[in-house]
Amino acid sequence: MALQPAALAEADTGVESSGNLTRLWVRLLRSPMTLTGLVILLVFVVLAVIAPWISPYDPSAVSDAALAPPSGSHWLGTTQNGQDILSQMLYGARASMVVGLGAAVITTVLSVGVGITAGYVGGIGDELLSLLANVFLVLPGLPLTIILAAYLPHSGSLGIILVITVTGWAWGARVLRAQTLSLRKRDFVEAARATGEKTWRIILKDILPNQMAVIAASFLGTVIFAILTQASLAFLGLADVTQWSWGTILYWAQTGSALLTGAWWWFVPAGLAIAVLGTSLSLVNFGIDEFINPRLRQAGIGTKKAQRGQVSAKRPRRVRHQGPVVRRPAATPFTQDSTDVVLDVRDLRVEYVGESGRTPAVSDVSFTLRRGEVLGIAGESGSGKSTLAYAITRLHKPPAEISRGEIHYTKPDGTTVDVLAMDEDELRGFRWEELSIVFQSAMNALNPILRIGAQIEDVIVAHRPKMDARERAARVVELLGIVGIPADRANSYPHELSGGMRQRAMIAVGLALDPEIIVMDEPTTALDVVIQRQIIEKIMELKDRLGFSVVFITHDLSLLIELSDTIAVMYGGKVVEMAPADDFYRRPQHPYSRGLLGSFPTLGGPKRELTGIIGSPPDLRRLPSGCAFAPRCPHAFDACATQVPPLLQVTGPGGGTSLAACLLHADTGAGTPADPGGPHPRNTPNELATGETR
Numbered sequence: 001m002a003l004q005p006a007a008l009a010e011a012d013t014g015v016e017s018s019g020n021l022t023r024l025w026v027r028l029l030r031s032p033m034t035l036t037g038l039v040i041l042l043v044f045v046v047l048a049v050i051a052p053w054i055s056p057y058d059p060s061a062v063s064d065a066a067l068a069p070p071s072g073s074h075w076l077g078t079t080q081n082g083q084d085i086l087s088q089m090l091y092g093a094r095a096s097m098v099v100g101l102g103a104a105v106i107t108t109v110l111s112v113g114v115g116i117t118a119g120y121v122g123g124i125g126d127e128l129l130s131l132l133a134n135v136f137l138v139l140p141g142l143p144l145t146i147i148l149a150a151y152l153p154h155s156g157s158l159g160i161i162l163v164i165t166v167t168g169w170a171w172g173a174r175v176l177r178a179q180t181l182s183l184r185k186r187d188f189v190e191a192a193r194a195t196g197e198k199t200w201r202i203i204l205k206d207i208l209p210n211q212m213a214v215i216a217a218s219f220l221g222t223v224i225f226a227i228l229t230q231a232s233l234a235f236l237g238l239a240d241v242t243q244w245s246w247g248t249i250l251y252w253a254q255t256g257s258a259l260l261t262g263a264w265w266w267f268v269p270a271g272l273a274i275a276v277l278g279t280s281l282s283l284v285n286f287g288i289d290e291f292i293n294p295r296l297r298q299a300g301i302g303t304k305k306a307q308r309g310q311v312s313a314k315r316p317r318r319v320r321h322q323g324p325v326v327r328r329p330a331a332t333p334f335t336q337d338s339t340d341v342v343l344d345v346r347d348l349r350v351e352y353v354g355e356s357g358r359t360p361a362v363s364d365v366s367f368t369l370r371r372g373e374v375l376g377i378a379g380e381s382g383s384g385k386s387t388l389a390y391a392i393t394r395l396h397k398p399p400a401e402i403s404r405g406e407i408h409y410t411k412p413d414g415t416t417v418d419v420l421a422m423d424e425d426e427l428r429g430f431r432w433e434e435l436s437i438v439f440q441s442a443m444n445a446l447n448p449i450l451r452i453g454a455q456i457e458d459v460i461v462a463h464r465p466k467m468d469a470r471e472r473a474a475r476v477v478e479l480l481g482i483v484g485i486p487a488d489r490a491n492s493y494p495h496e497l498s499g500g501m502r503q504r505a506m507i508a509v510g511l512a513l514d515p516e517i518i519v520m521d522e523p524t525t526a527l528d529v530v531i532q533r534q535i536i537e538k539i540m541e542l543k544d545r546l547g548f549s550v551v552f553i554t555h556d557l558s559l560l561i562e563l564s565d566t567i568a569v570m571y572g573g574k575v576v577e578m579a580p581a582d583d584f585y586r587r588p589q590h591p592y593s594r595g596l597l598g599s600f601p602t603l604g605g606p607k608r609e610l611t612g613i614i615g616s617p618p619d620l621r622r623l624p625s626g627c628a629f630a631p632r633c634p635h636a637f638d639a640c641a642t643q644v645p646p647l648l649q650v651t652g653p654g655g656g657t658s659l660a661a662c663l664l665h666a667d668t669g670a671g672t673p674a675d676p677g678g679p680h681p682r683n684t685p686n687e688l689a690t691g692e693t694r
């Protein structure tokens with residue numbers, strides 16, 4: 001693949017390189033709150049580490065200076081045995097920090113492991129792990145802590161860490177499981193799965209980073225909770241009171257009646273140290289929220305700088321882009337007599353299996369997609385379009401089940417593979433390398449905390465692990481150029497892009513591996529018409545240039561007619577008409593197609609009244625016998641209520657060839673104009689076949 005050194009050199013693809021990480025750290029440290037918190041924390045850690053070297057006295061050594069207030073020789077005063085409180089505080093910091101950090105690390109690892117595994121894996125694994133967490137959750141924490149501590153009084157810090165872990169992990173696991181459950185269903189995770197990323201990568205790159213704020217809060221909360229628990233247990237005499245910690249200082253102060261004798265210096269330093277440490281952890285936590293959430297980070301919410309910076313005179317750095325490198329030769333334009341089939345779907349049936357039975361969402365669907373062809377799928381909501389799209393990509397999930405049919409994919413070298421027989425590994429290769437998907441809503445399908453460049457690169461990493469970082473970066477730049485996004489936008493987060501740009505980014509993800517087929521499920525929904533047109537023009541330009549085939553789903557019939565080479569109309573899970581787009585528009589052969597066309601404004605020409613279709617789409621669980629459209633059809637006759645019409649070839653008098661599933665054509669024989677004097681009391685096939693769209 002040809003690289004573009006200039007573009008590569010100038011564009012940062014958004015992958016979190018070491019330079020970027022350094023920048024993130026610098027940004028984190030620039031927040032005054034975080035900086036204050038980190039400095040305080042660092043001071044405590046350093047004091048704890050160097051305590052043996054800087055303590056002026058042995059913390060347990062007694063002296064004659066009993067209950068001496070702070071002075072030059074004892075900066076924090078002495079206990080009633082003349083022990084130096086500063087030395088006890090320094091040694092105590094060690095025990096408190098070990099307990100706090102130790103308990104937080106173990107508890108967080110356990111919570112993250114159990115919570116994320118249960119939430120992501122689901123099924124029996126989730127049930128067992130959730131049951132375990134629930135058992136620990138219903139145990140009353142305080143009594144359990146006291147009982148466990150009472151049995152482990154001499155185990156020192158390790159005992160306390162154990163107690164805190166046992167009583168604390170379940171809450172975090174519960175929260176993280178709930179978060180994972182909701183993230184698992186998010187479009188960007190589905191999209192990552194669809195691109196063939198491995199489970200562990202999805203967990204590490206999509207699930208875990210999106211929960212970092214919760215994990216960090218839980219970690220820091222556990223540190224302070226552990227220190228407080230240790231202090232409380234020690235204060236109650238349930239810890240090893242011979243080991244110096246801030247808690248044992250409080251215990252001895254309380255036993256020595258420090259409060260009653262007015263020896264404030266005995267208990268205030270320990271209490272203050274706990275409070276200050278807690279505050280520093282909260283400050284760090286605020287900073288981490290901003291650090292993790294790119295929206296907060298860039299908004300700098302609440303900072304004066306952000307308010308001042310609402311208007312910036314600075315112009316963004318322009319990145320020169322030398323134009324895309326296209327690897328495919330320019331495609332041969334698609335023609336209706338092409339026989340180069342890339343996807344062949346035969347008698348496909350997809351059912352949703354529920355307690356009340358099987359719902360056939362797609363029935364007996366057959367079609368061929370030819371190289372370079374755009375197949376548009378039309379139909380009202382619930383007609384089975386998305387179910388069909390997901391089934392051909394094998395991305396359908398239970399309760400959807402392919403119960404019948406065949407799907408064959410033919411590679412450019414002529415080899416044909418059975419898509420339904422593919423195992424998981426083969427599917428991973430098939431999806432995105434051969435067939436990719438552009439999902440409906442780009443905002444949901446993009447990971448909010450990853451830069452656009454990194455998300456495109458993820459797909460490449462998943463499929464081309466051996467490609468080196470430079471080549472990958474060049475490919476990202478190339479793809480952005482192909483879809484018309486400036487290369488420096490690789491560094492942007494999804495929320496920083498307009499809706500149109502996000503959708504283009506999704507198209508870039510879809511194109512990342514040069515697939516032969518792209519399935520687009522309503523790729524421009526939620527975009528305004530101007531942007532919609534730009535995106536569609538881009539897709540068509542790319543299709544002509546790169547030569548892929550498209551399965552295009554949209555509710556917008558005028559758009560579909562404009563873009564598609566062939567249109568398949570679905571009703572009640574079946575294809576009821578399939579025709580070249582022009583024939584479909586000029587000579588629709590099925591009453592439902594006519595109804596659909598009558599519900600949309602024309603693409604040009606004189607104004608006409610929109611008629612619509614009476615009634616609602618059928619309930620797929622209770623499809624009427626015979627033709628599913630009969631109850632709404634203005635041309636229905638008796639046989640329509642009992643006979644299921646086959647999809648037959650129809651040639652209209654005005655020319656063109658369509659397939660239509662309508663008894664108005666069936667009784668006349670395929671390809672033959674209908675007999676006007678036929679058995680239809682209300683209308684004639686000729687009226688249908690000859691009627692140009694009004």
Ligand SMILES: Nc1ncnc2c1ncn2[C@@H]1O[C@H](COP(=O)(O)OP(=O)(O)OP(=O)(O)O)[C@@H](O)[C@H]1O
Nearest residue numbers: 352359361380381382383384385386387388399620
């Ligand atoms: N998980 C499910 N369980 C049961 N039935 C389902 C499920 N998902 C979809 N269906 C049913 O399958 C049928 C086809 O749905 P599908 O989403 O494929 O239609 P569609 O034409 O794509 O609709 P839309 O245009 O609104 O997306 C609908 O009747 C729907 O109720």
